[in-house]
Amino acid sequence: MAQDNTIYIVPASLQEANDYLAEHIRQYRPMHGCKFSVGCALDGELVGAAIVGRCRDDSQALQIDRIYTTGGRTAYGMLYGAAARAAQALGYWRIIAFLPADRPDSALRAAGWARADPVYTGRKRASKILRYERLLMTRRRWRR
DSSP: OOOTTOEEEEEOOOHHHHHHHHHHHOOOOSOOOOSSEEEEETEEEEEEEEEEEEEOTTTTTEEEEEEEOSOOTTHHHHHHHHHHHHHHTOOOOOOEEEEETOOOOOOHHHTTEEOOOOOOOOSSSSOOHHHHHHHHEEEEEEOO
């Protein structure tokens, strides 16, 4: 199907994606449900997987719950792009991904994603718990 040393998109079941992620991520807890999952392969062997689930905030949006790859430089971009195209084909308006602040965002930009502005609730001062959570995990929100 693909040429030599070319990474290509393959369908992956939830079980296959969970097995791949558990094999490569040390403290991985398997996902129990998803809307769909997609993988990328090199020479017939799975080298990346993404699990896409429902967004809790919006019924017309999906969220990339887990993604990991051991493939080449373009594997993350391929998975982000394939997940966005599949979500659009299923009739969803948006797909969202959260990325830790210390990770590079070049794969998302290459796949056509845009950085989403943070949503403000109108409160002038956040509670202590929210400020503490922001210090622990700084994440950037992306959408397509």
